[in-house]
Amino acid sequence: MRFTHHLAVATLLLGSLPALAAETTWITVGDTAWRLLAERATDARVLSTRDVAVNVPRERGPNAALVRSSERVHAVQLDADWLPQLSNEVHEQLHRCGGFVRHDSLAEALAVLHRLQGTATPALAPSYSIDDQTEVNAALPLLQDSRILSTIQTLSDFQNRLYNSSHGVAASDWLAAEWKKLATGKPWMRVSQVRHADWPQKSVKLRIVGSGNAAQTVVLGAHLDSIAGNANANVRAPGADDDASGVAALTEIIRVLADRNYRPRRSIEFIAYAAEEVGLRGSQQIATQYQRQAKAVVGVLQLDMTAFQGDLTDLWIYTDFTNAAQNQFVADLAAAYLPQLSVAYDRCGYACSDHASWTGRGFAASFPFESGFNTYNRAIHTDRDTTTTFGNQALHALKFTQLGLAYAVELGSD
Numbered sequence: 001m002r003f004t005h006h007l008a009v010a011t012l013l014l015g016s017l018p019a020l021a022a023e024t025t026w027i028t029v030g031d032t033a034w035r036l037l038a039e040r041a042t043d044a045r046v047l048s049t050r051d052v053a054v055n056v057p058r059e060r061g062p063n064a065a066l067v068r069s070s071e072r073v074h075a076v077q078l079d080a081d082w083l084p085q086l087s088n089e090v091h092e093q094l095h096r097c098g099g100f101v102r103h104d105s106l107a108e109a110l111a112v113l114h115r116l117q118g119t120a121t122p123a124l125a126p127s128y129s130i131d132d133q134t135e136v137n138a139a140l141p142l143l144q145d146s147r148i149l150s151t152i153q154t155l156s157d158f159q160n161r162l163y164n165s166s167h168g169v170a171a172s173d174w175l176a177a178e179w180k181k182l183a184t185g186k187p188w189m190r191v192s193q194v195r196h197a198d199w200p201q202k203s204v205k206l207r208i209v210g211s212g213n214a215a216q217t218v219v220l221g222a223h224l225d226s227i228a229g230n231a232n233a234n235v236r237a238p239g240a241d242d243d244a245s246g247v248a249a250l251t252e253i254i255r256v257l258a259d260r261n262y263r264p265r266r267s268i269e270f271i272a273y274a275a276e277e278v279g280l281r282g283s284q285q286i287a288t289q290y291q292r293q294a295k296a297v298v299g300v301l302q303l304d305m306t307a308f309q310g311d312l313t314d315l316w317i318y319t320d321f322t323n324a325a326q327n328q329f330v331a332d333l334a335a336a337y338l339p340q341l342s343v344a345y346d347r348c349g350y351a352c353s354d355h356a357s358w359t360g361r362g363f364a365a366s367f368p369f370e371s372g373f374n375t376y377n378r379a380i381h382t383d384r385d386t387t388t389t390f391g392n393q394a395l396h397a398l399k400f401t402q403l404g405l406a407y408a409v410e411l412g413s414d
């Protein structure tokens with residue numbers, strides 16, 4: 001979907017050979033997308049294949065029952081220059097997005113494939129008790145949609161937030177400064193920027209150091225980067241919904257928890273990932289590093305696209321590349337704290353956002369989303385992904401912000 005309005009250009013490019021300076025890379029890719037790729041990329045080689053168990057809705061729609069199914073996924077080695085064309089082909093022929101995840105090494109691609117197959121039994125099985133009504137009910141009414149909208153607006157006002165452009169770097173610096181302001185005078189809240197070796201945009205992290213069980217960490221994430229059109233350094237890519245709306249939700253949760261001087265027992269980390277739009281690269285590096293350090297991540301919540309209400313359902317919980325037990329907890333949180341909201345289930349059908357990086361590394365991740373997959377915001381990845389597309393309001397985004405706050409407090413308190 002990255003090249004929706006460039007289909008003509010894409011068609012011209014198809015069949016052309018990648019540039020001479022070949023850069024070998026590794027991806028994990030679903031079988032359907034692989035078949036498309038194999039027709040063109042003659043150098044692409046399948047290194048390993050697994051059948052991955054997934055929970056899928058029996059049909060699309062609000063009341064679909066979940067059934068167990070299986071999906072064939074391959075680890076493939078190929079020239080990096082094929083990847084943009086793969087995105088185009090998947091979009092054009094399968095009428096959906098992406099379809100692959102890029103990895104930094106062969107070992108990493110194989111490790112992710114292996115873990116995907118492992119039905120993701122996370123190392124840590126937290127208790128999903130809901131017992132912090134006092135804190136959650138005091139904090140929820142303080143969340144303001146007007147503040148969420150204003151953060152979305154500021155982030156979309158950068159020319160773009162590309163992972164490799166000066167604008168993308170500036171957006172990261174702005175967010176770090178903003179989070180530092182919120183953390184001022186709260187020594188238990190620490191802001192840092194995470195460097196990535198291969199591109200200039202840094203991920204931004206705010207850690208609330210736990211008061212009792214600080215080694216265990218709850219992660220709430222969104223992606224900071226945006227993309228559109230030809231992805232050149234000065235392209236207009238506002239990314240208001242995708243994913244300023246997720247970063248703004250995190251920012252508003254941080255503001256309210258700071259205001260209340262809230263200190264969880266576990267640690268809570270808010271992460272705005274760099275380089276999601278180019279193969280989940282920022283979150284892959286962070287999740288890989290946490291796994292190597294044997295960091296006890298008890299749960300991960302991804303907020304990617306929260307502002308555009310595509311259908312009548314309020315909260316959609318995506319069931320693929322996520323953890324079923326934690327998804328149940330997320331649905332229970334909605335029922336307990338946001339009983340007026342409707343909940344339904346759907347799936348992307350591929351590793352569509354940063355939650356998949358964590359799932360692939362053996363951590364429990366969930367992905368509550370703004371719409372069913374059939375009705376997602378078609379303006380994303382274009383210069384039309386602005387606040388106008390969702391009526392200059394953040395009432396839909398507010399629901400995900402409320403859910404995120406309940407998640408942070410209820411999982412953070414244990």
Ligand code: BES
Pocket residue numbers: 001002097098099100101242243276277278279280304305348351352353373376
């Ligand atoms: N926010 C999207 C994912 C998304 C789009 C989810 C539509 C549900 C409906 C994300 O930023 C994205 O664009 N992901 C890529 C894949 C990624 C591996 C580069 C995509 O979907 O093409």
Ligand code: ZN
Pocket residue numbers: 242277380381
């Ligand atoms: Zn996107």
